[in-house]
Amino acid sequence: MFHTSHIELSRSAYRNNLKYLQKLIGNDTKFSSVIKGNAYGHGLEHIVPMAEEFGVNHFSVFSASEAFDTLKMKSDSSGLMIMGLLDYEEIEWAIKNDIEFFVYEPGKLEKAINISKLLKKKARIHIEVETGFHRTGFEYEYMPRLIDYMKKNREHYVFEGLCTHYAGAESISNYVRVKNQIKKFHKFSRYFQRHDLIPLKKHTASSAATLTYSQTIMDMVRVGIAQYGFWPSPETHMYRFRKNPGESNLLRRVISWKTKIMVIKEVEPGEFIGYGTSFLANKKMKIAVLPVGYANGFSRAFSNTGRVLIRGRRVPVVGTVTMNTTTVNVSDLPNVEKGDEVVIIGKQRKLSISVSSFCQMSEQLNYQLLARLPSNIPRYVVK
Ligand SMILES: Cc1ncc(COP(=O)(O)O)c(C=O)c1O
16 A cells, blocks of 8 residues: 555575575674665665574674664674765764774774774774775775874774775676785785784675685675675676586575556557657557656666566566656456556566566666665565
């Protein structure tokens, strides 16, 4: 009621993925569940308790506002880490709330130390180093000053982590770059070690690195997309598949997205469907209008290319996706009715639609589509 579509989250798929990933990283490595972007669109309030129930006790977010939301969901014993933006004004709040955070610039470190002195409470910092991604992180040239400052202020922080992020471990085309990053990370790590600054955890791997570069699995991994059952890229899937030819369904999609048919109508040959002229009916057609458009997270890029499932059959999007509606061709479904279930992502009878199968237009489509799922679509946990 009051919603044009809903999302189902599979507990068993989520448990399967966490089990698989934990097995892959081994018992000595901590699993940090990356739940930025509303848990990649899955819904923070559902994913955090489920993750904890299945043994996860560390979460990673991008910003202070995401950390603020997560604090309300997680139990006190679970760690929480901000990997991105924490404004200087928010550092005090983070320290007071025991939130760990990435430090990637001198100003942030100084501010954290000054506040921890005032509060008489140690800041829990992860030093991010620049190994070649060129986003955030201390440059190697800055090491002497950083080390000096860290040594002088030892008692005001906990050196929770030394970390970096790879520039596209999901694609073989970045192989050399990633390998160089790994080398550079070790160079940084040795530098800290020489100066007796030992982080509690070294962590560098996201999903793709965890799945394909075993040497990047250190004391902790920061896994996002894979825990939700998505491969970061087809290459990553192929790599794991070749390593485990006997196993299938190593990762299972957690999310399903469903709606219902809003209107059915017939269109005469020669008529255009929807806005503009992007789809011309070349014979008499039966079409179904769905109450889901780009305002609901169904990208306009699926105009004339997307697919949904109705009555166990795959049917194509015709015309352009509008803000609130999408039209599909149901000419081959004789008994189709208004109110019929429509699966946008997920399984119906023998068929299923994966997120990536919408189209191959963008390697990052999984991430994009998920992150754009509005938080007001109701989510339900199912078996
Ligand atoms: C620093 C950092 N670590 C880990 C991740 C998780 O990445 P993935 O979803 O590919 O596992 C991200 C996501 O972009 C990230 O920015």
